[in-house]
Amino acid sequence: MLCGWTGSARATEPPKAERRDAEKPKVEHPFDTVRLGAWGSTWAGTRLEGLGSVAHVARPALDLELAVRRYFSPRFGVDIRLVGFPAMRDDNHGYLRGDIGIDVLFARWDGAAKGGITGVVGIGGDAGRYPFAGRAYPRLGLHARVHPGPSSTVEVAVEMLPVSLGVDGRVVQHRSELSFGWSLFQAGFRVSHAFHTVGAPERTFMIQELGIFLGVGLLR
Amino acid sequence: MRAGGALGAIAILGVVATACSDEPSPVSSDMSSRDITITVAIDGTAERTRVSGYFATPSSQVRLVGGDTLTVVTETTARHLALRDSTFQIDLPPYGGPVAVRLTRPEGRGGDVEARARVAPPFVVRPPDAARASAPVTVTWEGGTRRDFATTLSLTGPCITPQSRPLGLDTGSYTFNAGELEKKGVAARCSVTAKVVKKLDTAVQSATVDFPITP
Amino acid sequence: MRFAIVPLLLLCPALACALVGCASDSEIRESADVVAADLGMAVTVQSNGNTAVVELQLSAADYYPLQISPQEGLVLDAPGAPTTAFAVLGDRAFLTVATTGSTFFLRHTRPDGGRTRTLELPPAFVVEAPEKASRAEPITLRWTPNEDEPVAIVATSSCFTGSVGRRLERDRGEYTFSVGDFRIAGTPECRLVFRVTRTLATRDGRDSVTAHQVRTVTVESTP
CATH class of the missing domain: 2.60.40.1930 (Macroglobulin (MG2) domain)
Incomplete structure (x- = not known):
């Protein structure tokens, strides 16, 4: 399944200059990313009110994000993401999220749109605006990245947070993201669904978030 | 500058995309029984017993839906109640005894919620014969109710000194001393209202009578 | 440098307060x-x-x-x-x-x-009351009447909380407390204290005199 990024299928001997380049240590992995930007989103749904009642909530949100993915070997990398925005005055819109994980590249392909698929295993934690925030969680995810051109990327990421610690009740969250890169410019969409089961009697409250991202990609 | 503009545009998009709200749900099916408190008040007279009250819930505009029903239950009757702006009111025939206002709920909402009260039996106040402010004035009513009811007798009128008597013991009669009702500088005949109130927490049973009084 | 004058300006009133004393206007007059x-x-x-x-x-x-x-x-x-x-x-x-x-x-x-x-002072008086009284009977207090001054009666007891008070605009020389006036429960014997006050208030220019004649009687209340 795992195949060479630059063509193990090449039949002819490369020219001398190319060979010299190939012998140099490769500092940049095709999945390496440093992304900096801002998310604008809306989140809406239900939350616990009182001891077991329902409140409807709908709010906008603004977040700054720094995402770093760095491969330290052809197959393994580390994935770090910091997302948040400080609380303004006495509002409750402040939020901070930190995720860290190990990326494993387990499929890659060549061709006109070369790309690959990585799996992510990690942990994270958040605090702030959401009713389900204030927790630590494990992360399981899949990222698929395609390079349609030499300076463009399309990436799809899905992630599941199956359990949580530190918050009342149980939280299960799905996060999905579709992002594009053209040279330095980065843009993306995200969808998140969090299911928070809590209260007496126990109910499952759902918060859905839709957001767009604009930023710069310092690598790729 | 461009980056700042982009951030601003994202924030505006977020705000425009949805109206900000964070409201407790007004429908009862979204409420846990543990978040519902029913407060009941009873105002009873010899003509009717008015049962009223309100729901204290996360929402101030609760609507009963999804199988939640509100009933007032006495020893003689059970009647459905409508909830309007989290409040209810119903007039029942004259009654004395326990009253329960019960929110009956389907499974999974935390169980039924109930508020109880006890109202004294209806009674009437009898006026004195030929009352004179300069002589003892005796007011009588059906007394002898349980000691946990607080009984108060009051007398008001334009030609007397108003009187209020929280009674330690409800014997069914009370005598005002001679001259106690006299008002300085007023020596005229007028109509006096005697009111007896028997109260236990928020349940009140009262009776009034008007009678003439002379100096 | 231009902004260094701001803290100096703020310092001046503080120094002035410390020297003069910024206490509230609470002049003690003798x-x-x-x-x-x-x-x-x-x-x-x-x-x-x-x-x-x-x-x-x-x-x-x-x-x-x-x-x-x-x-x-x-x-x-x-x-x-x-x-x-x-x-x-x-x-x-x-x-x-x-x-x-x-x-x-x-x-x-x-x-x-x-x-x-x-x-x-208002005229002296003596209050007559029964030494013992059944709780099922009214209690009557008697004294020499004086219609010039109002009379106040306050009944207290360790057998009930609070007090029972009456103000008589016209002094007729007696007052009867009804059976229902006192909430006495679960006590076989009980001491009721009645305090009768006759008040005379006068004013002369800037001078005022409030004079009370106070008499206290005790009644043993029996079941």
């Missing part, structure tokens, strides 16, 4: 600072028939109480008792004297003059 013509006197007298307690305050034209200066001479002449000086504590002067009388003379002497004020 009676010696007020001339006799502007002095007012508020006297309260209370007698139980054997002992009288007198309390007074001096005030200026604005009726604000004054600290009583040591120069003020305040003594009381009461029938059957030696002339007694008041004890001064801040803006109040107190005195207790053993006397059965109901007319006293308060002498106030000071460097710029003096005066004597007559303190008239």
